[in-house]
Amino acid sequence: MQPSPAEIARTLAAGHLPAVAHIACHPAPLPVRHVTDTQGRPLLLVPTEGTLSAALRPQPGNDDTALVLDIRDVPPMASSPALGRVWVSGWASRLSGDEARAAALDYANTDACGDLLDVGRTQGLYRMDVAEVRFERNENLAEIDPDDYAEASPDPLRAVEFDLIADLADHHLAEMGDYVRRQLGKAARPEDEPRVVRLDRYGFLVRMGSRSARLAFPRPVTDHHDLAHLLHPILCRRCAA
Template sequence: MPSAAERTRTLVQSTCSAVLLIPGAERLRLEQLTPEARAVGPDGEIFLLFPADAPPVRAATHAQDDELPVVLELTDVAPVSVPHRIRGRAWVAGWLTCLPGVAEPGRMMLRLEAYEASVDDLWGASEVDPEEFAAASPDPLHAHETELLQHLHAAHGEQVRELSTLLGERSAALVPTRDVAPLALDRFGLRIRFSAGPHHCFDARFDFPEPVRDVGGLRRELHRLFDAARS
């Protein structure tokens, strides 16, 4: 399974929603605290792009000792329609500073130097060491996950449903099953959510024999899963 640091790094570098929580800014609209872009530097620092007049920029500019304590909160929502669509959240706390002259006119780049982080997702809740976060790599499929899950759901729904035949005795918990949808995908495997209604859900994880490295390897593993379900 992916480590907590890898899962957090994947969320930070994904397209999931993010807001910057700043002391005293509770009444601001979420869009005012949402970066236009974000990236992770070689030492684990997080770069956040904002309009030059955004509240986080003003707060960082006027912070005492030029450092502002903030928390970057990330929320991961399943890209297909399933009950309980929030798949996880991550929080990165650190010091925020401005980097003048880095961004184009009208924008300001902010740097978040993490001192603690945590994640609470489908794998569980874990604290994340900042050094481990800096050394971690995002999942190699993260840039394609949304498209792949939506394609599986729209074009291969029946094959996804057939994966229940691989669950053995656990399949008894799936009756009656109303909806089946691919919930999450990473280099280690595929997670499916079976639902008999909004209050009766069952997740099943289908692990690959070996972690895949790219979309080509993923396609081969998915075909292997579908063939096993039909046999």
């Protein structure tokens, strides 16, 4: 199994990667801090004074502003392939009162930054209603149904993917190499030195020189603790014996 385009789009948009906003009537893209709520709607944390706040100000007669959130994957390692790029289009409106307080809690679930304490004063929170989602990977562009995007869930390992891969490389390289060779069987070459270069809830991608292979977990994992439980028989030499 592999993540679906909708799941990858939700993962990229979740808030762990930098984003820029292309805002209607503004000539240039602007960096923006964001996360997504449980429905995949982006929440934008914006200083109340500055270019971004001015650009998001609705035109006379409107309550919201059209924009496109542009997010590119940043691979965890230099040798890791990128997941792609997602564009989330819609309309953003500034929240106030109870809506702003509830959105601040949603934001803190992903990024508990100190600026959330200043929402309503020096910081404002905007929520995007999603109208269109486009996902690009390897120069292939796909339209994702907004309902499929909303129903998908971001990958639970993305925020700690770098740490997990680094730990496997630093402390479990031999065990992982043995495991990969057993899984690949005759397809593995003696000179291969498998290295994990990407991890997600469904499995991991290993690179062996110029070749790569994807190995699936017996089931999707729910978080990094579940992953540790699943990998324990592989990484523990005594268990493997």
